[in-house]
Amino acid sequence: xxxxxxxxxxxxIMSVQFALKRLGYDAEVTSDEKxxxxxxxxxxxxxxxxSSTMEYLRREGLDQLLKELNQPVLGICLxxxxxxxxxxxxxxxxxxxFDVPVLKFEPVMNVPHMxxxxxxxxxxxxxxxxxxxxxxxxxxxxxxxxxxxxxxxCNYINDFSASLQRDNYFATxxxxxxxxxxxxxxxxxxxxKA
Amino acid sequence: xxxxxxxxxxxxxxxxxVKGVNFVDIREVGDPVELGAKYAxxxxxxxxxxxxxxxxxxxxxxxxxVKRIALHLNIPFTVGGGINELADADRLLSAGAxxxxxxxxAVLKPDFITELAEKYGSQFxxxxxxxxxxxxxxWWVYINGGRKKMDKELxxxxxxxxxxxxxxxxxxxxxxxxxxxxxxxxxxxxxxxxLSIPIIASGGAGEKEHFVDVFTKGKADAALAASxxxxxxxxxxxxxxxxxxNKISIR
Numbered sequence: 001x002x003x004x005x006x007x008x009x010x011x012x013i014m015s016v017q018f019a020l021k022r023l024g025y026d027a028e029v030t031s032d033e034k035x036x037x038x039x040x041x042x043x044x045x046x047x048x049x050x051s052s053t054m055e056y057l058r059r060e061g062l063d064q065l066l067k068e069l070n071q072p073v074l075g076i077c078l079x080x081x082x083x084x085x086x087x088x089x090x091x092x093x094x095x096x097x098f099d100v101p102v103l104k105f106e107p108v109m110n111v112p113h114m115x116x117x118x119x120x121x122x123x124x125x126x127x128x129x130x131x132x133x134x135x136x137x138x139x140x141x142x143x144x145x146x147x148x149x150x151x152x153x154c155n156y157i158n159d160f161s162a163s164l165q166r167d168n169y170f171a172t173x174x175x176x177x178x179x180x181x182x183x184x185x186x187x188x189x190x191x192x193k194a
Numbered sequence: 195x196x197x198x199x200x201x202x203x204x205x206x207x208x209x210x211x212v213k214g215v216n217f218v219d220i221r222e223v224g225d226p227v228e229l230g231a232k233y234a235x236x237x238x239x240x241x242x243x244x245x246x247x248x249x250x251x252x253x254x255x256x257x258x259x260v261k262r263i264a265l266h267l268n269i270p271f272t273v274g275g276g277i278n279e280l281a282d283a284d285r286l287l288s289a290g291a292x293x294x295x296x297x298x299x300a301v302l303k304p305d306f307i308t309e310l311a312e313k314y315g316s317q318f319x320x321x322x323x324x325x326x327x328x329x330x331x332x333w334w335v336y337i338n339g340g341r342k343k344m345d346k347e348l349x350x351x352x353x354x355x356x357x358x359x360x361x362x363x364x365x366x367x368x369x370x371x372x373x374x375x376x377x378x379x380x381x382x383x384x385x386x387x388x389l390s391i392p393i394i395a396s397g398g399a400g401e402k403e404h405f406v407d408v409f410t411k412g413k414a415d416a417a418l419a420a421s422x423x424x425x426x427x428x429x430x431x432x433x434x435x436x437x438x439x440n441k442i443s444i445r
Contacts, residue, residue, distance in 0.1 A: 014290040018265045047315060110390055112317055112361065115415070116197040116239055116445045135197060135445040137270060139317045156196055178270045178292065180234065 001191065003027035004039035006079075008056055009048070016045045016076065019177035023188055033065055040071055041191055045177075046078030047139070050089035050102070054082060063095045072194035073169050080164060080171035081142060089142050097169050100147040105157050112141040113156040117174075119182075124151040124165050125193045126172075126186055134182045136162065136174035144173065170194065197445040198409050198437070199239035199416035200430060201394060202423040204229060205246045206275070209259060212246070213421045223424040227262050233423065234269045236430040239445055241267065242295065242364070242418060245275030246339060257289045264290025272320050283310055287318070295364060297322040298337040301344055301351075304358060311359025320394075321360035323352065325381075326368040333381055340368050348381065349388065356389050363389065364418065366396040374400025374422075382412035394418050402428060402436045409442050 005016055007029045020027045028035060036042055044066065046053065057063040066073065075083045082094045087102035094102070105111045116135040143160035146153060152163035164171045170190060176183035204211045204226050211226045230241050243263065260273055273286050274295030283294050300307050300321050310319045324340050325333045325348040333348035352363055365385060367378035377398045386393050392415035395408045399419035408414045422428045437444045
């Protein structure tokens with residue numbers, strides 16, 4: 001099993017690699033097109049800002065590459081948002097794998113939404129063996145709207161997509177690598193069942 | 195529903211977890227990685243690792259320890275102590291830390307908060323503050339692990355901290371720390387109403403009731419404690435069951 005994790009100028013990418021190691025898998029952190037194309041699983045992690053990250057992806061041709069992949073792909077946090085069509089964060093056009101808008105939370109409560117929140121209406125292979133109401137760890141100020149691709153939802157200020165799936169593309173707004181046993185199972189499902 | 199967080203704090207000195215009372219009389223309580231992993235298994239929502247001597251002796255955190263923690267832990271963790279420049283934060287982020295906590299360096303150089311938030315995002319920046327209620331009726335900010343009083347009043351300082359882009363506040367009441375008589379709920383609830391970023395309460399936990407109080411009366415988003423967990427006076431799972439029974443939103 002060859003697992004590639006996209007390397008780019010963003011926060012805590014190590015933690016995804018470490019989480020996979022806890023599952024018993026070695027993953028390569030890389031931005032090399034050939035390695036990414038030849039991987040069996042590709043993970044697009046991310047903590048950071050949408051427009052500067054999109055700029056980087058375009059410059060490196062990684063946005064196009066991501067659209068062409070046939071193997072299972074998992075976007076995490078900012079990864080999920082950039083796989084959507086458009087983000088309100090600095091009015092950024094994104095990759096468009098999911099035709100879903102990314103919106104800013106109305107600041108009627110603390111923003112960012114940070115901490116453990118419950119997953120609702122979970123479905124699909126990512127959430128096999130996950131009980132509805134399980135908690136996952138979130139840190140974000142923008143959210144993907146509910147859509148036909150939503151395979152898990154969460155409520156903070158309003159309902160939003162906690163996870164999206166279309167064909168071979170999977171994405172979570174929460175951080176499975178930081179979500180305890182629940183996150184462990186979700187990552188395992190992606191690696192072993194997708 | 196977003197859960198209130200229970201955060202064990204591990205003070206680190208020379209690679210060991212230690213616990214002091216009122217910032218003095220320090221005892222060793224075990225290996226930071228093993229202890230952290232144990233807390234995660236028991237239901238801790240997050241962990242904080244503070245290198246308690248770093249600021250005073252100008253010592254850097256042990257990056258290797260942070261790497262070991264990141265490899266073994268499946269919940270978020272914050273690292274603090276002796277983070278004085280962007281390079282320190284960069285090193286800790288590369289080692290796998292989810293957030294950094296700054297205290298003395300933020301007070302001495304407030305621009306540092308802004309720089310960190312701009313470079314890594316607010317979610318990466320926890321601003322810790324040690325403060326003491328004094329006879330003039332005001333809360334005053336202390337640095338260097340509670341050793342030095344500053345000419346800064348708590349509320350105005352934390353307002354500035356938020357404006358500069360900190361993502362969270364970790365507030366320790368020096369009057370309450372180590373007493374086991376409960377958290378400083380009055381200033382906590384005032385801070386929670388005044389600010390729009392999460393407040394982590396620290397200092398004073400002794401009984402399970404204190405956690406109910408800090409989430410209801412103190413309106414805190416998270417509660418941090420050390421000795422009651424280190425000496426197993428209140429097992430984390432027992433605490434969380436108790437909080438659930440008292441209608442607190444808990445994972």
